[in-house]
Amino acid sequence: MKHVITALVQNQPGVLAHVAGMFAARGFNIDSLVVGRTEDPELSRMTIVVIGDDHMLEQVRKQLEKIITTVRVRDFKEIDYVERDLMLVRVSATPEKRAEVVELAGLFRGRIVDVAKQSLTVELSGPEAKLEAFIDMVQPYGIRELSRTGIIAVQRGEQRAKERN
Amino acid sequence: MSKSTKTASKRTKGYAGMTGADLFHKMLLEEGVEVLFGVPGGALLPIFDSLYKTPIKFVLTRHEQGAAHMADGYARSTGKVGVCIATSGPGATNLVTGLATAYMDSVPMVAITGQVTSALIGNDAFQEADTTGITRPVTKHNMLIKRAEDIGRAIHEAFYIARTGRPGPVLIDIAKDATSNELSTEPDLTIDLPGYKPMLTGHIRQVKAAAKAINASKQPVLYVGGGVVISEASEILDKVAHRGNIPVTTTLMALGAFDESDPLALQMPGMHGTAVANYAIQECDCLIAVGARFDDRVTGKVETFAPHAKIIHVDIDPTSISKNVKTDIPVVGDAKDILEKMLPMIESKQRKDWLGQIAKWKKAYPLHYDTGAKIKPQQVVEAVGRLTDHDAIITTGVGQHQMWTAQFYGWRKPRRMITSGGLGTMGFGLPAAIGAQFGNPGKTVIDIDGDGSLAMTVGELVTAVHYNQPVKVVVLDNCYLGMVRQWQEMFYERRYSATEHPCPDLSLIAEAFGAKGIRTTEPGELDDAINEMLKHDGPVVLAASVEPEENVFPMVAAGKGLHEMDMGRLV
Numbered sequence: 001m002k003h004v005i006t007a008l009v010q011n012q013p014g015v016l017a018h019v020a021g022m023f024a025a026r027g028f029n030i031d032s033l034v035v036g037r038t039e040d041p042e043l044s045r046m047t048i049v050v051i052g053d054d055h056m057l058e059q060v061r062k063q064l065e066k067i068i069t070t071v072r073v074r075d076f077k078e079i080d081y082v083e084r085d086l087m088l089v090r091v092s093a094t095p096e097k098r099a100e101v102v103e104l105a106g107l108f109r110g111r112i113v114d115v116a117k118q119s120l121t122v123e124l125s126g127p128e129a130k131l132e133a134f135i136d137m138v139q140p141y142g143i144r145e146l147s148r149t150g151i152i153a154v155q156r157g158e159q160r161a162k163e164r165n
Numbered sequence: 166m167s168k169s170t171k172t173a174s175k176r177t178k179g180y181a182g183m184t185g186a187d188l189f190h191k192m193l194l195e196e197g198v199e200v201l202f203g204v205p206g207g208a209l210l211p212i213f214d215s216l217y218k219t220p221i222k223f224v225l226t227r228h229e230q231g232a233a234h235m236a237d238g239y240a241r242s243t244g245k246v247g248v249c250i251a252t253s254g255p256g257a258t259n260l261v262t263g264l265a266t267a268y269m270d271s272v273p274m275v276a277i278t279g280q281v282t283s284a285l286i287g288n289d290a291f292q293e294a295d296t297t298g299i300t301r302p303v304t305k306h307n308m309l310i311k312r313a314e315d316i317g318r319a320i321h322e323a324f325y326i327a328r329t330g331r332p333g334p335v336l337i338d339i340a341k342d343a344t345s346n347e348l349s350t351e352p353d354l355t356i357d358l359p360g361y362k363p364m365l366t367g368h369i370r371q372v373k374a375a376a377k378a379i380n381a382s383k384q385p386v387l388y389v390g391g392g393v394v395i396s397e398a399s400e401i402l403d404k405v406a407h408r409g410n411i412p413v414t415t416t417l418m419a420l421g422a423f424d425e426s427d428p429l430a431l432q433m434p435g436m437h438g439t440a441v442a443n444y445a446i447q448e449c450d451c452l453i454a455v456g457a458r459f460d461d462r463v464t465g466k467v468e469t470f471a472p473h474a475k476i477i478h479v480d481i482d483p484t485s486i487s488k489n490v491k492t493d494i495p496v497v498g499d500a501k502d503i504l505e506k507m508l509p510m511i512e513s514k515q516r517k518d519w520l521g522q523i524a525k526w527k528k529a530y531p532l533h534y535d536t537g538a539k540i541k542p543q544q545v546v547e548a549v550g551r552l553t554d555h556d557a558i559i560t561t562g563v564g565q566h567q568m569w570t571a572q573f574y575g576w577r578k579p580r581r582m583i584t585s586g587g588l589g590t591m592g593f594g595l596p597a598a599i600g601a602q603f604g605n606p607g608k609t610v611i612d613i614d615g616d617g618s619l620a621m622t623v624g625e626l627v628t629a630v631h632y633n634q635p636v637k638v639v640v641l642d643n644c645y646l647g648m649v650r651q652w653q654e655m656f657y658e659r660r661y662s663a664t665e666h667p668c669p670d671l672s673l674i675a676e677a678f679g680a681k682g683i684r685t686t687e688p689g690e691l692d693d694a695i696n697e698m699l700k701h702d703g704p705v706v707l708a709a710s711v712e713p714e715e716n717v718f719p720m721v722a723a724g725k726g727l728h729e730m731d732m733g734r735l736v
Contacts, residue, residue: 009360010359010360013309014297014298014301014307014309017298017301018301021301021302022302025302055487058487059484059488062483062484063484065483066482066483066484067360068305068306068326068358068360068361069306069360070360071359071360072360
């Protein structure tokens with residue numbers, strides 16, 4: 001089962017290595033991990049997607065909290081949240097096929113951010129499933145290059161999040 | 166919850182212009198450091214120059230691993246933070262085993278390592294290693310300090326983290342120029358750890374739920390671990406046990422936390438635990454784990470562990486709860502605080518049937534060995550216990566001798582058994598004993614060791630002689646790596662692959678190092694030899710040639726349930 005966890009961490013060298021090392025040492029599988037700045041320059045937020053059962057999720061959460069430089073951990077197990085994944089994909093598109101690809105991108109509300117003679121680059125964001133569907137659709141044209149950020153997530157509205165610490 | 170931001174220094178001004186090294190020593194003194202174990206080196210020269218002037222006692226060890234184990238033995242025997250220091254590169258990597266040992270057993274320690282000059286970091290400079298990278302998985306926390314102004318705060322944070330919550334080793338890696346440079350401004354000495362809030366007090370609702378379950382149970386067992394020693398909860402544990410008439414089993418890390426001469430004592434559980442402890446766990450209807458972590462050496466096959474029990478788990482570390490065994494009633498917090506809250510809620514009970522059953526098991530399956538023409542290792546441990554009135558500080562290496570020490574010394578008080586439980590570090594015994602002796606001047610400190618374990622750190626005998634620390638080393642000398650040999654005998658049809666080794670005369674080695682050496686081979690001379698050792702005012706090695714193929718029993722084989730014990734020759 002897929003779980004989304006966010007961790008607010010001190011913005012210090014070595015923190016990412018610590019978190020990544022803990023996952024490796026304890027045999028937890030990271031599906032994706034995103035680190036970014038927050039509104040507070042001293043803190044960063046990691047959004048981590050892990051695959052595992054509830055028991056594993058609980059251990060991941062507690063082990064993350066145990067890291068001294070981790071300020072707060074939240075899992076989205078019982079709360080409603082919005083998730084987004086951002087993708088840049090360069091698709092083969094000869095002049096004859098270009099219109100088809102542009103139309104597909106449009107159907108998915110993607111944006112064309114670069115056009116070349118033999119290819120197009122599409123920017124697309126959304127939940128993971130939407131990105132997967134788009135990849136399926138453009139596969140036949142040929143994917144030259146693809147890069148994704150991995151999931152970031154925030155809760156919906158003002159619900160009480162399941163926070164510890 | 167404790168505050169994570171506070172000023173740790175008594176003085177906060179007047180440090181500008183001082184060198185980083187001088188500030189380093191001021192801060193160690195403020196933290197109450199009396200003794201520092203270590204080895205100097207290039208990256209530490211400014212610190213050692215400053216050390217020349219301070220009242221902190223410096224103990225030069227033969228090897229950095231020895232320094233770490235000495236700091237560890239000092240910490241475990243006193244409850245204070247132990248401090249060790251090593252230079253960059255190989256000095257730091259040599260500390261790693263000692264850090265991992267302390268980390269697994271929750272020992273409060275601060276390790277200082279020198280690092281190459283900050284401008285050279287990352288350049289593969291001479292004696293450079295990525296110390297924070299290497300030690301991250303074996304420390305509670307670590308940090309790299311590149312500026313003189315940051316040294317004070319780092320030291321206060323390190324000591325605070327090391328001794329609070331679930332204690333552990335903290336490493337500070339300090340670039341050479343941070344110690345040689347003068348502070349350009351007043352340093353900020355405020356501890357700022359927004360993410361560090363150890364749970365100290367137990368939630369009263371959980372304590373009540375636990376007490377209710379205990380009162381409702383007919384056959385409860387207290388399963389007590391090292392957390393009880395760390396939180397100094399032995400006295401309150403004794404009260405809880407006696408009020409509820411609850412038998413107590415003490416893990417390797419908790420030996421002495423409950424007096425083994427008490428009728429409620431079940432002694433050690435697990436792989437080489439007593440039959441009564443293991444049967445009691447398997448038959449109990451309520452298992453109260455306090456400061457223990459359900460290690461695989463305690464649980465045996467986890468699926469069949471304590472099958473009828475409601476499980477209460479008191480622990481300061483939330484990650485320990487439901488990690489190996491699913492907990493019914495978790496209580497997160499300090500063991501002493503929780504037991505104090507729990508005591509008045511515990512109903513006084515007779516538990517006649519249950520205690521009767523316990524007494525029957527004790528009588529039917531006591532710890533046991535046969536005597537013979539040769540000295541039996543168990544006999545040595547028993548004699549040491551008797552002749553030291555069960556009150557010496559004992560350290561051990563790892564293996565058969567460690568298990569016999571656990572089984573036969575006769576533990577009465579906490580902080581007497583100093584042993585590497587989690588990591589199982591051979592070579593721990595001698596340096597740990599030296600560290601414990603520094604922390605307990607005038608007390609008898611004995612390393613009961615194996616010949617295999619002792620060989621790994623025997624060089625530290627020089628340290629004992631150098632500082633005239635009267636540690637005693639009793640070697641159960643069997644010329645084997647005995648525990649591995651036992652497994653080869655039992656599970657690999659006696660194919661003794663790489664477990665036999667030459668048997669040097671360890672008493673002569675002791676003499677060559679400037680210590681006293683005694684060798685004994687006759688069971689009848691054992692008491693005299695031990696008394697001679699105890700009487701000598703200085704370090705002694707007593708090598709006792711013991712029955713080489715003696716095995717440790719009872720034994721729960723790997724992957725078996727606790728009830729599937731092999732009792733050895735008894736049955």
